[in-house]
Amino acid sequence: MNNTLLVELFTEELPPKALKQLGDAFSNLLAEHLRTEGHLAERSVVTTYASPRRLGCKITEVAGTSPDKTLVERLLPVKIGLDAHGKPTPPLLKKLESLGLGQVEVNQLETTHDGKQKVLNIRRTVAGKGLAESLQSALQVATTKLPIPKVMSYQRPDGSTVHFVRPAHRLVALHGSNVVPVQVLGLESNRITGGHRFLGQNIVNVQSADTYEDQLRQEGKVIASFEERKTAIEHALAQQAAGDRVVQPSELVDEVCALVEWPVVYEAGFEKEFLEVPQECLILTMQANQKYFAITDQSGKMKNRFLLVSNLHTPTPGLITSGNERVLRARLADAKFFFDQDRKKTLESRLPGLANVVYHNKLGTQKDRNTRLVALADMLAPVTGAATEQAKRAALLCKTDLLTDMVGEFPELQGNMGEHYARHDGEHADVAQAIADHYSPRFAGDQLPRNPVGLAVALADKLETLVGIYGIGLIPTGDKDPFALRRHALGVIRMVIEKELPLDLHDTLEKASTLFAAFPDFKPSNDGLAAFVQDRLRGYLKDQGYSTAEVEAVLSQNPSRFADLPKRLQAVRAFAQLPEAQALAAANKRINNILKKADHVGTQVNPALLQLDAEQQLAAQVHEVEPKAIAAFEAGNYQQALLLLAPLKPAVDAFFDGVMVMDNNADLKNNRIALLAHLHGLMNRVADISQLAV
Numbered sequence: 278m279n280n281t282l283l284v285e286l287f288t289e290e291l292p293p294k295a296l297k298q299l300g301d302a303f304s305n306l307l308a309e310h311l312r313t314e315g316h317l318a319e320r321s322v323v324t325t326y327a328s329p330r331r332l333g334c335k336i337t338e339v340a341g342t343s344p345d346k347t348l349v350e351r352l353l354p355v356k357i358g359l360d361a362h363g364k365p366t367p368p369l370l371k372k373l374e375s376l377g378l379g380q381v382e383v384n385q386l387e388t389t390h391d392g393k394q395k396v397l398n399i400r401r402t403v404a405g406k407g408l409a410e411s412l413q414s415a416l417q418v419a420t421t422k423l424p425i426p427k428v429m430s431y432q433r434p435d436g437s438t439v440h441f442v443r444p445a446h447r448l449v450a451l452h453g454s455n456v457v458p459v460q461v462l463g464l465e466s467n468r469i470t471g472g473h474r475f476l477g478q479n480i481v482n483v484q485s486a487d488t489y490e491d492q493l494r495q496e497g498k499v500i501a502s503f504e505e506r507k508t509a510i511e512h513a514l515a516q517q518a519a520g521d522r523v524v525q526p527s528e529l530v531d532e533v534c535a536l537v538e539w540p541v542v543y544e545a546g547f548e549k550e551f552l553e554v555p556q557e558c559l560i561l562t563m564q565a566n567q568k569y570f571a572i573t574d575q576s577g578k579m580k581n582r583f584l585l586v587s588n589l590h591t592p593t594p595g596l597i598t599s600g601n602e603r604v605l606r607a608r609l610a611d612a613k614f615f616f617d618q619d620r621k622k623t624l625e626s627r628l629p630g631l632a633n634v635v636y637h638n639k640l641g642t643q644k645d646r647n648t649r650l651v652a653l654a655d656m657l658a659p660v661t662g663a664a665t666e667q668a669k670r671a672a673l674l675c676k677t678d679l680l681t682d683m684v685g686e687f688p689e690l691q692g693n694m695g696e697h698y699a700r701h702d703g704e705h706a707d708v709a710q711a712i713a714d715h716y717s718p719r720f721a722g723d724q725l726p727r728n729p730v731g732l733a734v735a736l737a738d739k740l741e742t743l744v745g746i747y748g749i750g751l752i753p754t755g756d757k758d759p760f761a762l763r764r765h766a767l768g769v770i771r772m773v774i775e776k777e778l779p780l781d782l783h784d785t786l787e788k789a790s791t792l793f794a795a796f797p798d799f800k801p802s803n804d805g806l807a808a809f810v811q812d813r814l815r816g817y818l819k820d821q822g823y824s825t826a827e828v829e830a831v832l833s834q835n836p837s838r839f840a841d842l843p844k845r846l847q848a849v850r851a852f853a854q855l856p857e858a859q860a861l862a863a864a865n866k867r868i869n870n871i872l873k874k875a876d877h878v879g880t881q882v883n884p885a886l887l888q889l890d891a892e893q894q895l896a897a898q899v900h901e902v903e904p905k906a907i908a909a910f911e912a913g914n915y916q917q918a919l920l921l922l923a924p925l926k927p928a929v930d931a932f933f934d935g936v937m938v939m940d941n942n943a944d945l946k947n948n949r950i951a952l953l954a955h956l957h958g959l960m961n962r963v964a965d966i967s968q969l970a971v
Contacts, residue, residue, distance in 0.1 A: 279318065279340050280453030282311075283486035284412070285326065285333035286420075286462070287447035287470050293329070293535035295426050297503055299442065300327025302423050304334035310415035311336065314406055315343035326501040328538045330471065333449075333501060335486060341452060343405035350376070355388060355395040369397065409457050412450060416461040433463040447471065454485035472497025473538050475589060499538040507534045510586055513542035514570060517584050524560055524571040533568050537588040545598040546582040551609040555697050558612045561687050566608055567601070615682040623702045624677040624695065624712075631676060639749045639798040643676050646741065649792045650675065653737035656788060660780050661736070663729035664707075671711035671734045674699060678712070692716045707731075718768050725772055732772055736780070739765040744789040747806045748799045766813040773839045774817075783807060783837040807837075814839065818846065827853070830968035834961070841913065848915035849964045857926040858969060861960065864929045866967035868957045871938060871950065879951035886948040891935040895928040899956055906959055915963045922960055929956070 284307060291299060304325040311317055318338040326333030352358060358369035365373075365383055373381055378399060387398045425442040432438055439445070439462050450457040450466035459466045470493070472478045477498030483489050493499045500506045507530060514523045534540070551559060556571075556579040563569035563583055570584040585601050587594075631644040640646070654672035658665040678684050678695035696713035700706070707730040714731035715738050717723055726732045746760045753762050773780050786803040793799040811832060818828045827849050831842055852858055872878055887893045902921050909918040938953065940946045960966055 279338045280455075281486040282336045282339040282408070282412075282457075283333070283449060283451045283483070283489050284416070285331055285447075285449040285470055285489075286445050286464075287331050287449070288441075288445045289443045290329050291327075291332070291443050291535070292426055293532050295424070295442075296327050296329070296535035297531055298424055300325050300332055300503055303327075303332045303419050306419035306422055307334050307412075307415050308336055310418050311339065311411055314411040314415075315346070316340045316408060316411055325503065327503040327535075328499060328501055328506070329536060330538070331499075331501065333489075335489065339408065339452065341408050343411065345405050346403045347400065348403055349387070349398050349400050351391075352386070352397040352399055355397055358397045359383070373399075408452055409459060412457055413459045413461075416459055420461055435463070437463055439463050449483055449489075451483060451486045451489075453487075470497070473499050473588075476539055500540070503534060506537065506540055507531065510534055510537075510540045510542065513540065513586075514584055517542050517544050518572060520575075521580060522573045522575060522577070523584060524564075524573060526564070529564050529568065529570070533586045536568070537586055539588060539590060541587045541590045543585055543587055543594045543598050543601075544582060545585060545602045545605075547602060547605055547609055549581045551613055552579060552581055554609070554613050554616045555694070557690060557693050558616065558683060558687065559609060561689060562608045562612050563605065565687070565689075567605055569601070569605065611686070612683070615686060619681040619683055619694070619698060620701050624674045624698050624704075625702070627677040627680045628673070630680045634679065637745070637749070640745050640793070640796055643679065646745075647673060647676055649741050649745075649789075650734070650737050652792055653741055653789060654733050656785070657733045657736050657780075658729075660778050661729040661732040661776070663733040667705055667708050667730045668711070668733040670704070671708045671715070671730050672737055674704070674708070675712045675715045675734055675738070711735075718771060720764070721767070725775060732776060732778070736769060736772060736778075739768050740785060740789050741792075743769070743806060743810070744786060744803075745793060745799070747802055747809065748790065748793060750800070752805075752809070762809070763813060766810045767817060769810065770814050770817050770839060774842060777840045779838065779840060781837050782810065782839070807835075811835070814842075818842065823850070826969050830964040830966060833965040833968055841915070844913065845915050845963055848919050849966070849969070851916050852919040852922070852966065853969050855920070855923050857923045858966075859971060860926050860930065861922060862966045862968075862970040864933065865957065865960050865965075866970045867933065868953045868960075869967055872954060872957060875950050877947060877950070878954050879947055880954065882952045882955060883948050886944055887952075888945065889936055891928070891931040892949060892952065895925075895932045895956070896952055898925055898928045899952070899959060903955075903959055906962065910962050918963050919966070922966075925956075 304323055308317065308323045316339050317336065318340070321336055321338040324335040326335070352372050353369055358366055360366055363383065373379055376399070378401070381399065385399070387400055388395055389398055390396070420441065423442065428440050429443055430438055430440050431444045441462055445462045445464060447470055448459070448461060448464040448466045449468060449470050450459050451468055456466055456468055468483045470481050470483060472481050472493065478496045481492055481497045483492055490501055493501050500509065510530060510533060511525070514525060559579060560571045563571050568586070572580045572582050572584065574580060583605070585598070587597055589597065591597065628644070628647070631647055632642050634643040636643050636646045650672040651669050654668040655665060658668040675692070675695065678691055678698060681694060681698065683694050684691045692713045692715065696709045699709035699712050707728050710727050711731035711734045714726035715734040717726050717731070717735055726735045742760060742765050743762055746762060751760060772778065783803065786806060790801040790803060815828055815832060819825065821843075823846050827846055830849050831845050836842065882896060884896070887896055902925060906918045906921045909921065936949065938946065938949045940949070
């Protein structure tokens with residue numbers, strides 16, 4: 278009979294940052310195992326439950342017994358299983374006996390060919406499994422394969438030791454209204470679960486799998502579904518905001534959702550004097566320490582009120598809000614103290630202190646790094662269009678906020694606090710912005726630096742890290758990238774392409790490497806680093822919607838400048854749509870192979886040695902097209918430069934149909950190779966179009 282199945286593990290408080298992942302994994306593992314065993318229908322629906330004290334799963338249309346299965350088992354090769362008279366050999370009899378099939382006759386076996394030899398098989402029907410048996414194995418799999426951040430060991434009342442994410446106290450397993458007899462983590466299944474610690478019944482007797490949610494909500498005051506609680510929290514936050522904006526990053530909403538079973542949102546406030554502190558500090562204090570939600574007006578300016586999500590509903594919330602206000606007040610007072618103290622010293626006065634901060638034991642201190650950043654910013658300022666002195670000044674000061682009390686307490690604010698303190702010190706506005714922006718982009722999709730000075734310092738920061746860390750051999754492997762070199766490489770790529778910067782990567786890496794000459798452990802590896810960056814570039818361009826062939830056509834030329842790559846890719850895409858594109862791409866591939874095998878490739882074509890009409894015609898057309906294509910290329914009109922190749926197709930086809938390139942006459946051969954080399958250079962000026970050949 279197909280009924281709804283409910284499984285719930287009732288535990289002590291689960292780790293909030295992992296709860297959603299644990300809940301999803303628990304239900305997915307159970308459902309996957311039961312589906313494999315044949316208990317689920319195509320229309321079965323899986324519902325996940327995850328609250329601070331429970332992991333659960335409800336699945337509709339679950340069969341009490343799985344269907345019978347027909348299995349075909351391989352036994353032995355025929356030459357081993359049967360003798361010359363077709364009788365079973367001792368090895369075959371022993372094999373059948375081990376499978377419990379001692380009474381099977383030879384005529385009941387099937388013979389098939391596995392590609393090498395004939396083999397004997399037995400076809401048999403295996404009875405379906407009962408739900409209790411399948412669920413027992415599913416629970417064992419689910420509880421052992423959960424992505425547990427840190428496994429906890431605890432003792433059961435009987436003295437046995439159990440290993441799980443948190444102590445588990447009850448196990449509910451219902452198929453319809455019937456208990457499925459299973460055991461896991463030292464618990465035996467029943468229909469009893471627990472409600473909210475304070476608002477609901479301590480014991481909830483679940484009548485059936487279908488009544489579980491409603492009973493928990495009505496009797497236990499628990500919203501079991503993570504997504505339902507999250508929706509309720511977001512709706513309540515919006516209501517309490519009363520037209521203002523709530524600062525609610527999804528990570529914070531998820532974490533708060535994992536802390537409450539019956540969410541209630543209350544409004545509280547704090548003194549206006551704290552608004553003198555940069556609002557990034559206040560918001561971070563609220564989110565990181567107290568899990569509160571800050572409120573801003575529609576323009577983004579912070580207000581002196583906040584929202585908190587409680588696990589208690591009370592008609593007199595004053596005690597809750599006043600207690601939270603008191604706690605937050607102390608936190609904000611600390612932030613204000615740090616801010617006031619930090620402003621008593623200028624960023625410039627902190628520079629000597631960088632000598633006491635180790636950057637890396639093979640690359641020196643932050644002061645050593647600062648010197649390199651200033652030199653790189655000086656080099657990169659003309660590339661970004663920044664005022665050189667401003668770029669150098671921003672690079673000089675960009676790491677000094679690491680020595681402030683505020684950043685010491687909240688490392689996430691590095692850069693942001695530097696901007697505030699720089700403005701307080703009277704630094705130029707572009708310099709102050711650059712100090713904040715030099716970490717950008719911090720993550721995928723993050724905004725780029727806001728001004729040319731910030732671009733120069735951000736490029737300097739990322740290139741210094743890439744060259745230095747790569748040069749001491751700390752190359753990312755697998756998913757390990759402790760110095761975020763992949764993110765730094767992608768940041769460089771985004772800035773160069775999206776801001777159209779005329780940066781020569783190879784030249785810049787060479788110059789940057791010279792800044793590490795004083796460190797004996799540093800070994801320049803610019804070719805390897807350039808290849809590493811190009812791998813990130815390949816992924817970036819594909820993410821922009823370009824095909825593998827289009828990307829490889831451009832990157833196979835190992836470009837050192839990235840700014841014009843989107844224009845080249847658009848040109849390649851337009852060229853690929855031409856009727857002549859495939860023939861020209863195939864011809865280009867053929868020319869590549871000829872040039873690779875040639876002993877000598879000249880650059881000058883001697884018209885006097887062009888004897889055949891086909892080679893004369895091709896040379897004439899190349900001579901006609903070349904100046905137009907070069908002019909279009911130098912003007913940055915890459916699409917036109919490629920489209921001009923289309924009329925060459927008939928001449929190219931005729932050349933390969935009627936001309937023997939590798940002629941016995943060395944002069945003719947070398948002249949034809951020189952003509953092909955000329956054509957090859959013309960065809961591949963924008964991109965290697967042979968990559969488009971299917």
